[in-house]
Amino acid sequence: xxxxxxxxxxxxxxxxxxxLSDLSLTLNEGQTLALVGANxxxxxxxxxxxxxxxxxxxxxxxxxxxxxxxxxxxxxxxAGLALVPEGRLLFESLSIExxxxxxxxxxxxxxxxxxxYTLFPILKEKRKxxxxxxxxxxxxxxxxxxxLASNPRILLCDEISLGLSPLVxxxxxxxxxxxxxQGTSLIxxxxxxxxxxxxxxxxxxxxxxxxxxxxxxxxxxxKQIKDSYFGLTT
Amino acid sequence: MIQTxxxxxxxxxxxxxxxxxxxxxxxxxxxxxxxxxxxxxxxxTIGAFIAIWLTSLMPTVPLALIIVATTVLCALLGAALQYAxxxxxxxxxxxxxxxxxxFGVSVIFTNALAQFAGADLRSLGVGSIAQKxxxxxxxxxxxxxxxxxxxxxxxxIAVDATIRKTRFGREVRALSDRPDIAALMGVRxxxxxxxxxxLAAALAGVAGVLLAMRASVSPFSGGENLMIAFEVVVLGxxxxxxxxxxxxxxxGIVQIVSLRFDSNAGLLxxxxxxxxxxxxWAASGKLK
Numbered sequence: 001x002x003x004x005x006x007x008x009x010x011x012x013x014x015x016x017x018x019x020l021s022d023l024s025l026t027l028n029e030g031q032t033l034a035l036v037g038a039n040x041x042x043x044x045x046x047x048x049x050x051x052x053x054x055x056x057x058x059x060x061x062x063x064x065x066x067x068x069x070x071x072x073x074x075x076x077x078x079a080g081l082a083l084v085p086e087g088r089l090l091f092e093s094l095s096i097e098x099x100x101x102x103x104x105x106x107x108x109x110x111x112x113x114x115x116x117y118t119l120f121p122i123l124k125e126k127r128k129x130x131x132x133x134x135x136x137x138x139x140x141x142x143x144x145x146x147x148l149a150s151n152p153r154i155l156l157c158d159e160i161s162l163g164l165s166p167l168v169x170x171x172x173x174x175x176x177x178x179x180x181x182q183g184t185s186l187i188x189x190x191x192x193x194x195x196x197x198x199x200x201x202x203x204x205x206x207x208x209x210x211x212x213x214x215x216x217x218x219x220x221x222x223k224q225i226k227d228s229y230f231g232l233t234t
Numbered sequence: 235m236i237q238t239x240x241x242x243x244x245x246x247x248x249x250x251x252x253x254x255x256x257x258x259x260x261x262x263x264x265x266x267x268x269x270x271x272x273x274x275x276x277x278x279t280i281g282a283f284i285a286i287w288l289t290s291l292m293p294t295v296p297l298a299l300i301i302v303a304t305t306v307l308c309a310l311l312g313a314a315l316q317y318a319x320x321x322x323x324x325x326x327x328x329x330x331x332x333x334x335x336x337f338g339v340s341v342i343f344t345n346a347l348a349q350f351a352g353a354d355l356r357s358l359g360v361g362s363i364a365q366k367x368x369x370x371x372x373x374x375x376x377x378x379x380x381x382x383x384x385x386x387x388x389x390x391i392a393v394d395a396t397i398r399k400t401r402f403g404r405e406v407r408a409l410s411d412r413p414d415i416a417a418l419m420g421v422r423x424x425x426x427x428x429x430x431x432x433l434a435a436a437l438a439g440v441a442g443v444l445l446a447m448r449a450s451v452s453p454f455s456g457g458e459n460l461m462i463a464f465e466v467v468v469l470g471x472x473x474x475x476x477x478x479x480x481x482x483x484x485x486g487i488v489q490i491v492s493l494r495f496d497s498n499a500g501l502l503x504x505x506x507x508x509x510x511x512x513x514x515w516a517a518s519g520k521l522k
Contacts, residue, residue, distance in 0.1 A: 051418050052417075052418070053414055053417075053418065073414075073417035073418045073420075074417065074420055074422065076418070077418060077419070077420040078420075082418070083418055085415065085418075089412055089415050091407065091408045091411040091412060091415070091416070092411055093407040093408070093410060093411050094404060094407055094408060094411070098404050098407075101401075101404065102404055102405065102408050102416070102419050102421070103419045103420075146419070150419070150420065
């Protein structure tokens with residue numbers, strides 16, 4: 001299986017605070033990686049680094065065997081990385097349809113506006129409205145649709161179920177399953193560890209900026225994840 | 235009585251749309267780039283002087299072409315300044331840095347203008363059209379102010395349509411909302427910033443031409459222009475071009491009506507009404 005993302009020995013600081021420490025991980029094409037860890041473990045920092053919002057102190061990242069220019073959001077977008085950010089962060093001055101259109105890339109692919117509306121029919125009905133007129137779950141659909149519009153190779157989903165009801169979360173995971181079936185690789189950060197590990201192919205648990213546990217979601221046990229989550233293993 | 239009121243309102247509106255135009259560029263840079271561009275006033279003066287210079291250089295060229303050329307030159311100057319200077323100042327977290335930089339730019343441009351063009355008052359002649367008028371029933375309207383009103387309305391409609399309907403406008407609004415997320419979507423942040431600065435400078439250039447056709451300008455008119463622009467932007471609820479137009483019309487009407495009762499008032503009642511509205515907003519908790 002081809003590796004579509006390789007992070008090698010990446011370290012990153014916020015002033016004096018070491019947020020990522022010599023971090024390495026890989027993701028295979030078409031697979032899903034569950035990234036778990038307590039608050040402050042460095043999951044969101046890694047997501048922001050991957051999509052170019054932050055730059056690393058040291059280390060390298062390859063996307064499909066090509067080096068990624070760090071700290072350049074356009075380079076990450078061109079390489080095929082797209083972020084569904086924590087808290088959705090939609091553009092309030094834009095209608096729902098405009099939010100989806102702005103993510104559209106020149107790369108081409110299956111995810112055009114019609115395909116996104118097929119995936120989320122409710123968004124087509126409400127396409128002229130501002131995002132504030134939608135429920136939290138519907139806003140998450142816009143955030144996913146906006147990222148999908150760039151036809152990403154790897155979809156980065158940060159805190160995907162944050163603030164959503166269990167029913168809506170289930171619906172969101174159903175959508176992610178469909179996206180995965182189209183061949184898109186996924187990295188999902190979620191506090192619902194059981195759900196995300198049950199969904200993923202690979203698991204990586206982070207603690208204080210390092211990956212303390214990595215492996216197949218089929219073989220890693222919840223006990224191992226729990227120990228790693230609280231820093232009981234190194 | 236009705237005739238007098240209608241004519242005062244008309245004169246106020248024609249002056250007001252000019253004020254709206256003076257403020258529109260500043261509203262754009264503040265609303266989208268989040269920069270208080272203190273060089274905006276001098277850009278208006280530069281627009282006026284470019285038009286005066288072009289007219290003296292090519293007296294037979296139609297005014298419409300002079301306006302287009304002035305707009306393009308101002309847009310290029312605005313984009314270059316944004317790209318080379320203001321963009322760098324914007325990388326500092328402290329918002330006062332771009333403000334201080336643009337203040338410095340305004341001082342340099344004002345003195346350069348005085349050095350090259352002289353400190354005399356200048357204006358732009360519009361020919362015989364200035365004397366023509368249009369009668370509608372009992373009302374008598376100047377043709378030139380009427381054309382100015384229509385021209386400014388067309389410019390504002392075009393700017394509004396550009397911001398609301400085009401891909402560029404979509405990127406501009408996204409950048410204004412969430413610059414980091416817009417960058418993730420592939421928006422070329424520096425390019426869009428330069429385009430917005432060009433648009434703002436172009437509007438300042440147009441305002442400068444209209445101002446020079448209506449009154450005299452000197453290289454030192456920038457400060458007064460900036461004050462009007464600032465009042466228009468604040469009353470127009472910060473960053474809205476439509477708001478700037480309405481605020482401009484309001485201030486224009488205030489000035490014309492106050493001059494009717496006190497011919498020496500100048501801009502006194504304009505500034506007073508601005509302060510009073512701010513005090514009222516502050517007292518009613520609407521000032522954020």
